[in-house]
Structures are given as structure tokens and as C-alpha cells.
Amino acid sequence: MTETVSGSTGSHRKNASKAGAGLKIERVYTTEGVHPYDAVTWERRDVVQTNWKTGENVFEQRGVEFPDTWSVNASTIVTTKYFRGAVGSAEREQSLKQLLDRVVLTYVKAGKEHGYFASDADAEVFEHELTHMLLHQVFSFNSPVWFNVGTSSPQQVSACFILAVDDSMDSILNWYREEGLIFKGGSGAGLNLSRIRSSKELLRSSGGTASGPVSFMRGADASAGTIKSGGATRRAAKMVVLDVDHPDIVEFVETKEKEEEKIRVLRDAGFDMDLGGSDITSVQYQNANNSVRVNDEFMRAVEEKTAFGLRGRMTGEVIEEIDAVELWDKIAKAAWACADPGIQYDSTINDWHTTPEAGRITASNPCSEYMHLDNSSCNLASLNLMKFLNEDGSFGVEKFVKSVELIITAMDISICFADFPTDPIGETTRAYRQLGIGYANLGALLMASGLAYDSDGGRALAGSITSLMTGTSYRRSAELAGIVGAYDGYAQNAAPHTRVMRKHLAANDDIRTLHTMDIAVHREATKQWADNLKIGEKNGWRNAQASVLAPTGTIGFMMDCDTTGIEPDFSLVKFKKLVGGGSMQVVNQTVPAALTKLGYTNETIEAIVEFIGEHGHVIDAPGLKTEHYEVFDCAVGERAIKPMGHVRMMAAAQPFLSGAISKTVNMPETSSVEEIADVYYQGWKLGLKALAVYRDNCKVGQPLSSQKSQDDKTSASAEAATEVKTVVVEKPIRRRLPKSRASITTSFSVGGAEGYMTSGAHESGELGEVFLKLGKQGSTLAGVMDAFSIATSIGLQYGVPLETFVSKFTNLKFEPAGLTDDSDVRMAQSIMDYVFRRLALDYLDFDTRSALGIFSADERQRHLDTGSYQPINDGSTAAELVETPVETLPKAEAAPAAEVVVEDAAKAAPSQAHTSAELLEVITGSAVDSPLCMTCGTKMRPAGSCHVCEGCGSTSGCS
Template identity: 75%
Template sequence: MTETAGTSRARRGARRKGITIERIFTTEGVHPYDEVTWQKRDVVQQNWKTGETIFEQRGVEFPDFWSINASTIVTTKYFRGAVGTPARETGLKQLIDRVVLTYTAAGKEHGYFATDADAEIFEHELTYALLHQIFSFNSPVWFNVGTRSPQQVSACFILSVDDSMDSILNWYKEEGFIFKGGSGAGLNLSRIRSSKELLSSGGTASGPVSFMRGADASAGTIKSGGATRRAAKMVVLDVDHPDIEEFVDTKAREEDKIRALRDAGFDMDLGGSDIHSVQYQNANNSVRVSDDFMRAVEEGSEFGLTSREDGSVIDTVDAQRLFSKIAKAAWECADPGIQYDDTINDWHTNPESGRITASNPCSEYMSLDNSSCNLASLNLLKFLRDDDTFDAATFQKVAELVITAMDISICFADFPTDPIGETTRDYRQLGIGYANLGALLMATGHGYDSDGGRSLAASITSLLTGAAYKRSAELAGVVGPYAGYARNSDAHDRVMRKHQAANDQIRTMHTMDKDIHAHATKAWEAVVKTGEKNGFRNAQASVLAPTGTIGFMMDCDTTGVEPDFSLVKFKKLVGGGSMQIVNLTIPRALHRLGYAEETVEAIVEYIADKGHVIDAPGLKPEHYEVFDTAMGARAISPMGHVRMMAAVQPFLSGAISKTVNLPESATVEEIEDVYLQGWKLGLKALAVYRDNCKVGQPLSDGGSKGEEATTEAAPEKTVEYRPMRRRLPKRRTSQTTSFAVGGAEGYLTAGTYDDGELGEIFLKFGKQGSTLAGLMDAFSIAISIALQHGVPLDTYVEKFTNLRFEPAGMTDDPDVRMAQSIMDYVFRRLALDYLDFDTRSFMGIHTAEERARQLETGSYEASSSSDDSDDDYEGELESFSQSAATRAERAEAKQEEHADEVTSGAGAASARETSTDVHSSAELLEKFQGKTADAPMCMTCGTKMRPAGSCYVCEGCGSTSGCS
């Protein structure tokens, strides 16, 4: 029987008096809610394609400093109760109270606090930290704690399957329950006999890959049955399993099937009506490699594949050839990833209870079979003071507070299966982590791929885990160590000393990381000393999760351990819609680097225009690396990501959820090198993604997989589709607009179908020669024929707006005050006349009336909003150092002043916008969001998701592809 905290307390209560909770942020006698200004907001979500309202709750209450994005995501995702009923939560206070009061009551019940006063301080400090977005629990806590639902607090699960039909069918069942709750699970299939081995009946075994088909179909069915997130799962197979080559090829071969079906006319996009016919698409696959195998790869020697029954070698393979096969499959379809078995188990605190064989779907949680882990993440930017120093002491105190709360949750938590509940209560695995590392590094002038950046990240991670284990040892002295500690004490203490030794190896570079490292060193000294006396309350303490939805809840610029994704971000507005702004971290970083205010402004405007810092006015080239991002003109190299992971890995109980991005031009050999270096640098797991390698997704070119694949594969059948021309009626409605651009006068005639859709255009100029007239006639005919063949007008608007050549400058059209060329003006005018509001607003094209309305109310769209909308909008703008509208007006005025300096350059696709929504064009969207063509569409609101660790997250509504 497991010894409970209560019986342990009764037996040794004389020396267990509870934890004393220290005040960090709060003031005695003042509740945290009374220190902030609250405002009511309307949360309305619409499908951006159809305009259909998919969620509406009005009058929700949030602090004025919470962004619209954060309050929208929390309202739609975490508020409980049916909308429109009295049971529905109506504000952040109710949400936080539901969780915090449950934790506090459980802490008191189970003897965590020395006094009732300590319990109250705990309640207030936890409330303050959540209220001010200093940290967040993982999503299941917000979903379930304090409700009538099962009190599920864990987001990460590891299952187990043995070589029997009962166990395999039970695997399907357990995964189903976990998927139904919106969580994900992982497991290792290596115990299942291979297809090269015999059954006791004399027949041949099916092998693990065949059973993967059934599990994948089950996951896909449950996902399509209405889960809030896509089913997420990890399937692991050991490299010495006889079916390893079949496993490696599974998803790569399915990609070939997707290509063939797509070319035959089937809908094979993610979420498409026919994609369900493809197998293995609901799982991430990983190969568990051993040190012996990796050494065989380096030596070019043979490697044995072993029987599942007696361990005998039943086949041998060339290790280098198999390793290349793994890399080639990852090059083709991003699967499989790699997990380094010996490294994982060398840092295992509980080897006497069993090996670590698998991970959760995102590879950050690695522990015993049939176990779970609940997560929480700290917002690193909240600990950066105004003088750009990092508050290490407060960071440590918050980490200790949060790990205390996380451990309390296991006392009352429910679990999806009895074995998972038993293991989790016996080992009490926790996963404290952080978000906003990329933003912190940029704000403090550190390049992500730099020695200084890695030193700072390592010091912070070491302090985080040191603080967590320090508190874990203190808790063990109050409520007892975890039940499995006695059996594993030597191993656990050995791993603590390994963490401490790694901390001693950090090479600090600057005053900031030296101070953090000093705190970490003291924390690890306390860990070893207190742990030897009390033991530890938790088998595991830290991981680095993707922090998808909760990252938005905390208004983080970057997720997990990731760098900044791009230098320009979306910002939602109170009145609806959004605008793009240059990251507020950038001016802070420039000031930190010593640039004068006028230089900072010039650089920020340049970034708004170009999307990168290359050749930015006044910016020193040696500072470019500070502004490197995951995507774009100065994308961080693949090994830059690997080196950052290696810097923080020695200070984590678990691993890191992160995908190493490679350009489309990357080779199989480069992926081999990434996987090899990951092993040498001591990572526990590694996944890669080559841009556009997925063919079954939007905008994928479906090209060949390289010369080798082209020569080996059979020729693919190509089905050709021809567009049909929709001719205009003989008599049609048209309108003619006279215009003047930079002194050149002209006429635009637009003809429409009976339904009002644009079908033809004609361009004439007041003064023109025969050559120009002929070119304009030819251009008009080409555009008209294309429109009649179904080319959308918005495609031409995207291509021709911002095209820059003479004549350019002021126009006589109040809706388009400046034009960079006649083409720029013509297609802006056509957009205003023939595109719907949402489409052109998405491109940043608005009428004069709409721009005026936006400056007054914060919304381009006409609305009957409440009287406090103006106050809401003002409060929204005050959270920014510089509003987008103000920057845009300054940019426009500057262009008017220098209109005569506009130079030609028909390919200037990145030219600066001239309307007040200067940073909202579709062109900038494409440039600054990076190449996200391979990201899935959000199942909730229909917008494109973006990477977060090894998963995807929607910036519009906060939905994730299985991670939290």
C-alpha cells in the first residue's frame, strides 16, 4: 500500500509543522484584486472566412492591463458554465478563485502550511502571480479544478503496452479516455513482438506497426467526434526492434499516398474531407536510440536487431545505413524524431522502479510508464526590472511558491486510469518551466545563438530547477518524501549532484547571468544538503513545455524555449479587428544596446517596412544577431537551436518540447548531423522540420524528394484541370472613376456581372502615347480574362498594391490619399469597391471614413458598442509604448514630405504602407509571420496556426494541437 501524506503526518507529526510562506508581492490587509483597475469587455469571436459568430459573451471582467487577445482566449477556453446561464463564469476573479481557493483548501487539509496566516499568504501570493500574468498552470487545471468535472490537473501522460492482445486493446481504450479530455499520451511499443517472430500458436506475429493503424484510427475518430484539440500522441520504438525499418518508413510512405491522392483530385489538406483515408497522421513517431547504436553509426559497423522474447540477435543492419534512413524519412515528412535512451536514463531519479521508455506527445515529459505530469510555466519577462536587471531572488521565490501549489494539486487530483493515478501519487512528477526566453534574450541584448544568450538561459534554467528541488526537499520534511524515494534514494541523490556539477560548469559572461548563477549555486547547495536530510517530495520537478495557450494567457511574446518567431506581431483591438505592430521588445533592446532615441525610431520604422534588420539605418552589424528570429531573412541556424537546447538540458528533470526548423533546401546529410550532434551534446530528444516537407497541406508544392527519391519512385500520374471562363453578359453594369496620381490623370472603368462581382477593367489616361495606350489595353484585357476565369480579385490586390514606380504621390481620392504608382492606386480602389470589409481590412485597405472611425473608437468597423468602448481603447493603447496609428501617421507625413524622392522599382514588394493602417497589409502578414504554409488550420476558428514547440497554436483563439 502507498503511504499517504495523512498517515505519514500522523506518524511523524512531532517534527512536521508546515511550510512558512513568505510574502513576495502582496501587502498584509490588502487583497490583490483591490490593487488593479478592472474593466468589462465584450468577447465575440467570428470565423474569419464566413463571418459566422462562433462565440459571444459580453461584459466579462478583466484587469485593464490584460490584452484583448489574452482575455478572449481565457474567456473562450477556460471560463466554465454554459454561456448565457447563471452558472457561467463572468470574469477573471471567478476563474482564479475557483482554482486558487481549491489549492489553498487542499494545502490546509493535507498539512502544508504552518499556520492559517501562511495559508492566507499562499492564497494571496498565488492570486497575485496569476492575476499579473507572472505564471500560469497548464490548461487542464483551468478546465477542471473547482468544477464538478473530475479534478484532472495533468497535461502529460505516458502509457504502457505489453505483448498481449488484452494489453493492446487496453492501450486503445486508455488513449481514448485521455484524448476525450483533450490531452495527449505517449508510449513505447518495443515490447510487442516483431513481424519476424513467431506466435505460440505457430503463426507469425503482426508486429507493432500493424497495431499502430488501429490506434491511429481510434485517435482520428475521437478527434473528429468533437474534442477541443486534435488528438496528440507519441509512438516510440527502440532502434534494436526487428521492425524498426518498417516503423521508420510508415509516415514517409503515407506522404507518397497523400501526393498521389491529391493529384487524383482528392481533398488532402489538413482537415480535408479525404485526409482520413491516410494512416498514422495522429501521432508523432520517435526512434529510441542507444549509445551503442550511435557509436556503431560513427564507426560504420553492424548493429544487431534483437528478439522481443529472449533478446537474441535475429537480424543485423548497417548502423550508418539505418541512421541515414531515419534522417531521410525525417527529411521527407518530419518523422521520426530521435530520443537518446542512455542519456535519458542516466538522469533518471527512479531506475529501481523501472526504466524510462517513452515520453508525452511533445517529448518534454519523460518518466515511468503509466504516469502523468502537471505543468506550470513562469513568464521570464516579468522578472526583468525597468533597469534591465533580472530579479533572481524574486524569480526563485515564485518558483518555490508555484512548485508548492503544483505538489498540493496531486493530493486532490483525479486521473484517467488507476495505474496512472497510483504511479503519479507515488512519484509526484511535476513540470515547472518557463516562457518568454526569446523575448528576454532580445530585451537584454543577447543573441539567441550566442555564448551570452546560452549562458543566461542556462543560469535561469539551473536556478528554476534548483529552487524547485530545494522546495521539494523542504516539503519532504513536512509532508514526507514521495513513496518511491526510499527505494531510489541513492539514484535520486546522484542525479541531484549531477545537476549541481552541471551548474558549476556554466561559463557566465555578464553581470546578469553571474548574479543568477550565484543564486542557482546556493539553491543547489541547499538541494543536496536538505535532500540528504529529508529526501524529496517529487521524483521530477522541471520540463520545458511548448506553453501554447497559457503563453497567450500570460501575453508572452515567445513560447517555451523558442526564439522570437518574427519581428512584427498581431495586436487585437477592443472594437474588433487587429493591427500589426513592431515587437515592443525591439525598442527596449535597442535602448539596452545604447542607441539614441531618434536612431531607435528609425530602426523601428525600418523593421516595420522590411520585416528584418539588415541594413537598418544606424544599426551596427554586430548587433544583428540580437534580432535573429525563427523565420525570415535572418533565421537562426539549425545548430543554433540545438546549441540552445544543449545549454539548458542539464538543468531539467525532463526534456524540451522543441522542433529544430530547417530550410527547404536542407539535405538529408544535414539532418543526420543535427541528430548526431544532439546525441553528442547531451540532449534527451530532438525533432526536426524541413520547410514544406509536408505535401498534404496548404500551399505545399508537392515537389520531388530529391534525385535519389525521383529515380527510385515510380512515375506519378498527373491529372490536369482547366479553369472555365465565365463570360460577362452582353449588357452589364459598369462604373467609371476618374483619378489623378502624382499629377497624372486617368479613368478606371470596371464592369460587373449581374451579382455585382467584378469581371473586367479598362484603364485610360488623359495624356498618353500610342505605346502606353497599347500597354494599358493589353494589361486590362489580361486582368479581365483572368477575372473571368476565376482568379480572385484579392490575389491581384495583394500583388499590385505597394508596387512602386512613377508617377506616384498624392491622389485626388480621399479614400486613397497617397499612391506609390498607378497600379497601387487602381487596385486599392478596386479593393474598396468590390472586396468585402473583412478581406480588405485583413489587407489593411480602408476608406477615409473607416480610418477616421478607427482613430476615434479603436475599430474600423461600424458598431453599436457600449459607451465605454472609447475608454477601453484608450486603455488598450496605453499598454503600448507607441500606438500603431501614431507611427503610421508619422510614416505617412514623412512620405508626403519626401514624395518627390520616391524611386522606381517595380519589384519593391516590401514598400511602406501609406494609410493609417500601415502595418496591416497582407504582404507584411506573409513576410512577418514567416513560412507557415505547413501549419494546420485551426479547428475552432479557421485561422492559420503557428509552431509552438513541437505542436501548433492559434493566435486567434488559443487552440493548440495537443499541447498546453
């Protein structure tokens, strides 16, 4: 970023000098006289990444150094994402040691300068403990720390930003500018537009009608899209919030729903409307998550089915009344149609606000976990919960407490030297020192402990751990206040801050523990909250907020976590990246741990794991008791967790967080508008601060019908019946193929399902027959394919144009679907979708294909490079291609049809290097709406309200 505000201020140095004694740091993980680096085995690895379209190397760094305990995936992501310096230069980092030293030593230096440590010896212990925890993947800072700290770049440490905009053109234009600076730096921002007067109010200067916030959203969206395409490979991450009492609320709610309808129309007309597609920029409002701020007054009006007043921004007076239920239904309908808007519960958020004297909380970051003052930021760090699961099945309470103490200390130190994108953000963050400690791997911890995610026991443990984490964080914050001073805004907010601490303590007392593990955690949490209040009432607190639950996308892979944030296990099968490239399918290691915890023998465990590896689920697994099925329920698959299971887990953790939770509640495609409305309603009743839903396939609508209504048809038939016409029936003539004809045999794989297609042509080059081989001979699938092939071939020979088949069968959606092994058709929604796209590329000329929106990889690349599609072979048809040497034909071989021998597809050699996404699609049949990674082409998977790539670690939002 080009504009920054440098770190320390005189007030903080003065605070530091008043204490007289710094922190005494205890050794927990390390041994005096032994550096953490000397206690692990290091090895050299080669990190090579290839372009998913061309197969060319896009990244290569050989001989990088990592501990032998780190997975290939983790070392690849850290090397490509976080190592600084030009690749190949002497300045390029080549060891994890260099990365950790760059960050840790910067923190230690700042801690010394600002009076955090009692002595140099304590600073050394802090250095060793922090290094050990990062080295052994106990926790991780958020990505900006790894990008920026210790480099010549601005020392930005925050991933989350909240901006502010007022009702003036200067403020609105400044909003565009500030958002652009944050996007340019790779971070995301959110803001509330409710101060901008509505389109139903007058301008003071001219007396004309105001534009309204939605119109200004259009400009901001275009700006975000431009900056994304100009400087980043992922979409800009932004959140736009509007209060429910704003007069333009209906327009705001319906904005993205209408745009999604436009996307479907354009897609069906042949335009490239995929994420990152060449034509998607013609659609508006696609770079932001939208959320409606509802308050208790509105929610009670929904309950009571009464009218609700929309208030003018200038006077605060009601200028229009609307039926509350009608507006609530519109919100649910829009979320059903396109996943936007989400909900933020304003009254709940501000009831837990520690600094209300400094202003209300009006907005959040793009993923909805950070909620605090306007023009502020938050740096994040997340603990790997599986690192605290002891071999005896207990939770390492003492180590967890000590780890949280150290992490909170480090996070607070970072604000002393951090740079910020704007002056107001820097001033607010240094004055209130917002932190966001959180965790990852909760889903794995619960499963390994034999607890179902959607169970009272699972929720009790999650709530207790969250309570312990935040209670300890605030207790350490109070201790820091006694050493380096309370946050600048504490004096005027002492009473409300203390009130919120007591609310957390009261919520902790309401936890109903069930098992030995959560009883032990809860007991310590109760002690931490009591100590926190005692110390805080004396010293105040160093930080206005302490904890959030972020999506932990990229850093989750850095820590080799099985699950991200508060999420359950995604599926029972994971994918292990191999040193030589590709990946292999393995059953999650949490599965055998859970089975051991549940008391199964080694022999039974082996049988169950083998069954899961083959089927991807536990239903009918040999020897597994049905009452234990729920322990292995996941986000997707045969036993997917119900939507309210996700909501109840969020409700278990929310009372113990300063901020909120980044999580999207996935709902099945069959969910109704009423079910979505109920999920949003239950979120309010259960005390959540924010909630978003995603209904499967909601962004992939059915093609719009151009047919007349039934009444119109009936009327037209009646009119036609009054006329008598002579009709000449012309019988079609079948044009048979010659005995010997040119043909192309293509092997293909769609979503892991392999098959063969043989297409034969007339002498003119026109397609005349198609034969598909999929499945074993004699199987139902093989029979259906044979029948379909015959029907298609006869249709072609009777004169049905190939383009008619292509237009009817492309975009047809059913399983198997997903990634293919064809560089020209990387994704297919079904076997039929792939087959007819391939036939179009092989037999239709460029002009015909372009009208259908079908282009080869070279044509799409040329369009990206030059803005113009160019035919690869100047319109050559298959007949001309037959004259081309066989070795030049991609993924095909020319041979007479009579000589084509198609072997059993089940015996065909499998691909040597499936990507994670390809395997995942076969096993789960899910996540079909997740975008492809724009860096490496792998199918991404949900992580909170964002998506994350398992191949390279890229995210679509916060990291």
C-alpha cells in the same frame, strides 16, 4: 472524462502528520491587510468571436471583468477557454476573480488538509501570493488546471501522460481504451511499442507470424481520429516510440513517409487533403508524432560504420543485423520528407533518471518534454521570465527564487486532490509526484537584455536561469519532504536520485558566465544546488522530477508572452487585437528595450522601430550597427536563426531539466538529408534527450510526373521515325468576343496583396477573357500581369478549355500566399492559385469543378453536414448568373467590360480588420505550412512541436 481515480490516500495523510510543523510563507508581492484584487484597476469588456467563414458570432459574453493591464487577446482567450458554466447562465463565470478564486482556494484548502502550512496565517499569505502572481501574469498553471480545478468535473490537473503496452492482445486493446479516455479529456499521451513482438517473430499460441507494432498503430490512429472528430476541434495529441533495435524499425521509420507520398498523389488528383479535410481520413498514421529511441550503442555503430543487431522481443537475441549508417540515413530521409520520425536519446535519458529502480524511462508525452515512468502523468506550470527583468536591466533573482518556491509548493499540493484517467496512472503519479515547472518568454528576455539568441551570452543566461529554476525547485522539494514526507518510491531510489542531483550540480559548475546578469543568476543557482543536496540527503525529496520546458501555447497568451517556451522571438512584429475586432501591426516592445540596452538614443530608436514596422527586419535600419543585427535574429524572416543555433540553445538548458524540451528545429526547404542527419547527430553529441526537425514545405511535395522517362521518350521517337504518315495540320480558329459583353469584376486580397480581376464571357456564358490588375501602372509586376492576361485571353479565344488553365495554375506556389478575403477560397498558395480557383467557381459547372477538387464554401459545408457535395446553383454558369441581381453576387459586381474602371491597387482601401495570420504572412512570408486553426480559422504558428493559434489560443497538442 468518465473514468477517474480520486485524489488523496492514507499514506500521504500519514506523511503529513509526522512532520509537526508546516511551511512558513513569506510575503514577496503582497502587503498584509491588502487583498491583491484591491491593488489593481478592473474594467468590463465584451468578448465576441465570429465564424471565420460566415461572419456569424460563435461566442459572445459581454461585460467580463479583467484588470486594465491585461491585453484584449489574453482576456479573450481566458474568457472563451477557461471560464466555466454555460454561457448566459447564472453559473457562468464572468470575472477573472472568479476563475482565480476557484483554483487558488482549492489549492489552499488542500494544502491545509494535508499539513503543508505552519498556520492559518501562512495559508492566507500563500493564497495572496499565489493570487497576485496569477493576477499579474507572473506564471500560469497548465490548461487542465483552469478547465477542471474547483468544478464538478474530475479534478484532473495533468496535461502530460505516458502509457504502457505489453505483448498481449488484452494489453493492446486496453491501450486503445486508455488513450481514448485521455483524448476525450482533451489531453495527450505517449507510449513505447517495443515490447510488442515484431512481424518477424512467431506467435506462441499458434506458431503463426505476429502482426508487429506498426499494424496495431493503424488501429490506434483510427481510434484517435474518430475521437477527435467526434468530440474535439483539435487533432488528438499522441506520441508513438519504437526502439532502434526492434526488428520492425525500418517499417516504422518509413511508415509516415509513405503516407505523405500518398497524400501528395491524392491531393494532385483533386482530393481534399488539408488538415481537417474531408478526404484526409483515408490516409493512415496522421494522428501521432513518431520517434525512434536510439541508444549509445547504435550511435557508436553509426560513427564506426558497423553493423547493428536487431533483437527479438521474446528472447532478446539478435535475429537480424542491419547496416547502422543505412538505417540512420533512412531515419534522416524520412524526417526530410515528412518531419517524422523524431529522435529520443535513450542512453542519455536513462542516465539522468532519478528512479531507475522503479523501471526504465521508455517514452514521453506527445511534445517530448515529459519523460518518466510508464503509466504516469505530470502537471505543468510556466514562469513568465519578462516579469523578472528589472528596470535597470538586471534579473530579479530573489523574486525568481521565491516565485519558484511557491509554484512548486502549489504544484505538489495539486497531486493530493487530483483525479486521474486510469488506476495505474493515479497510483504511479501519487507515488512519484512528478512535476514540470518551466518558463516562457526566454526569447523576449534575451532580446530585451541585448543578447542574441544564438550567442554564448544568450546561452549562458538561459542555462543559468534554467539551473536556478530546477535547483530551487528541488531544494523546495527537499524541504517539503521534511514536512509532508518524501515520495513513496524514494527509499529504494535514494542513491540514484542523489547521483542525478550531483550531475546537475556538476553541470552548473561548467556554465561559463559572461555578463553581469548571468553571473548573478549563476551565483544563486550554485547556492541553491548546494542547499538542495544538503537538505535532500537529510530529508529525501518530495518529487521524483521537478522541471521540463513545455511549449506554453495557450497559457503563454494568457500571460501576454511575446515568445513561448524556449523559443526565440518568432518575428520582430506582433499583432495587437483591437477591442472592436480585427488587429493592428506593432513592433515588438522588446525591440526598443533592446535598443535602449544597447545604448541607442531615443531619436535613433524611433527611426529603427519605424523601419522595422515597414520592412519587418533590421537589415539596413538607419543608425543600427551591423554588429547588433544578431540581437534581433528571429525564428523566421530575413535573418532567421540557423538550425544549430536552436540545437545549441537546447543543449544549454538540457542539463538543468528533469525532463526534456518541447521544441522543433525548423530547417529551410533547401536543407539536405545529410544536414538533417547531422542535426540529429549533434543533438546526441550535445547531450539532448530528444530532438525533432521540420523542413519547410516538407509536407507539400511536388506533383508526381506521369510522363515517361527520357529513355522511354527517345525509344518511342526512334520507333515513330521508322513510319511515314500523312499528317493533316488543323489551324485553330479564334473566336472573338462581341463588342459588348457581360463581365464580372472581382476585388481580391491574397496574403495581404490586393488586386482586381475582370472576366468577360461569350454570349454562351463561356469565359473569353481575363484582365488582372496588380501593382502600380508602369511597374514590372503590372506589366507581367498585363502580358499574362493577354496570353490567357488569347488562349481562351483559340479554344483552350478553362479547365485546362485551372488544372495547370491551381496549386502553383509562390509569394504572396496565404489567407484571402474570399469565403469560397480561404487560402491560396499564390495569386495564380486564387485567380483560377475563382474563375472555376464563376464559370465551370459543378461536375467539372468537382473533378478538379474545387468547391465553394457552401458546398464544402454541405458536405460536412450531409456527406454529399451539392451545387450551389444547380450548375448555373456565369451567363445565367449575369441575369441575377448584382447585389446577390458575392464579392463581385456585374458590368460591361467597357465600363469597368480599375483604380491603382495600391490606392485601394485596405481591409478594416486583418487577422494576425494575414499580416504575419505579409511580413515574414513564412510559416506557410502551419495549419489553420480549426476553431477560428486563423493561421497557427509553431510552439514547440505543436502549433498554437494567436487568435483564440487553441493548440494542436499540449497546452
